[in-house]
Amino acid sequence: MSESIKIGVSACVLGERVRFDRGHARDPYLTDVLVKYVEFVPLCPELACGMGVPREEMRQVDCAGEIRFIGQDSAEDWTERIERWCDKVLPGLVEEDLNGFVFKAGSPSCALRQAKIYNTDGKPPRKGTGFFARRVMEQFPLLPVETSERLQNPILRENFIRRVFVFHRWREMEKRGRQIGHLVDFHTRHKMLIRAHDLRGYRELGRLLGESSVFNTDEVFDTYATLLFKSLALQATPKKNADVLMHAMGYFKQELDRADKQELLAMINNYRVGKIPLIIPVTMIRHYARKFDKVYLTQQYFFTPNPSELKLLNHV
Secondary structure (H helix, E strand, O other): OOOOOEEEEEHHHHOOOOOOOOOOOOOHHHHHHHHHOOEEEEEOHHHHOOOOOOOOOEEEEEEOOEEEEEEOOOOOEOHHHHHHHHHHHHHHHHHHOOOOEEEOOOOOOOOOOOEEEEEOOOOOOEEEOOHHHHHHHHHOOOOOEEEOOHHHOHHHHHHHHHHHHHHHHHHHHHHOOOOHHHHHHHHHHHHHHHHHHOHHHHHHHHHHHHOHHHOOHHHHHHHHHHHHHHHHOOOOOHHHHHHHHHHHHHHHOOOOOHHHHHHHHHHHHHHHOOOOOOHHHHHHHHHHHHHOOOHHHHOOOOOOOOHHHHHHHHHO
16 A cells, blocks of 8 residues: 555644744644654645735634635635635645645634634624635545644544544555455455444444445445544544454454453553553554464454554554
């Protein structure tokens, strides 16, 4: 598999001084860690659509049900200009083959959930998605997205890394051609990872593949992708991960002696309560899977992720 992982990112979180006040919002995890393993595609929609630096702060304003992009002080309406820029740049992002996007939280253009949307009738602003972030998510509904602030949370960071690499593998698999055999192999190698996010979704995906002969191949692929990334959007919590580890432990019940079982069980429980990181029990199970030739487990991306993915998960 190609290891070229491209991630779109709000330029300010990489330290570029493109914010309205000439400032930046440099994020150490992105600039010191993640940058070693991925290629960033930085964008600042406000600067790119013609606003200068410094500039007035922008607002999203709900004008009779239509969201407008308006200067806070001048009331100048930039909606058409930022829309034209989005129309121009989004097709180019398709060519970039992005595997994820990290946005700046709170930004009127880039926030995922916390952008203020004002009203013309004086009512308190509500929270919503930034102007550009909304367009990106409309263009790429399956793309893993997150904010730099939320990536400070180890669980959210781990989930984002997983989703980015699954998305990349999905894209690589599709490039080989939409064949049910390819999809079955993809599903088989991701089973435990999917279980860690959404057991119900895992079962639904299994049923879809079991009934794949009834449907058009493109329908199966499209439905599978929608269900897969919907499942992966749910957090894989320590409890869910521990349940997967316990499930995997069952593959060694005939090979491990009592002491080894107790040691592995203690590792899993220590991970579950936050005493050790996930990588420790995962490494132990990977060791046993290779030692006892458990091919199914050695093929699981949950236990044997790609090299760059493994290094990033070690940082979590």
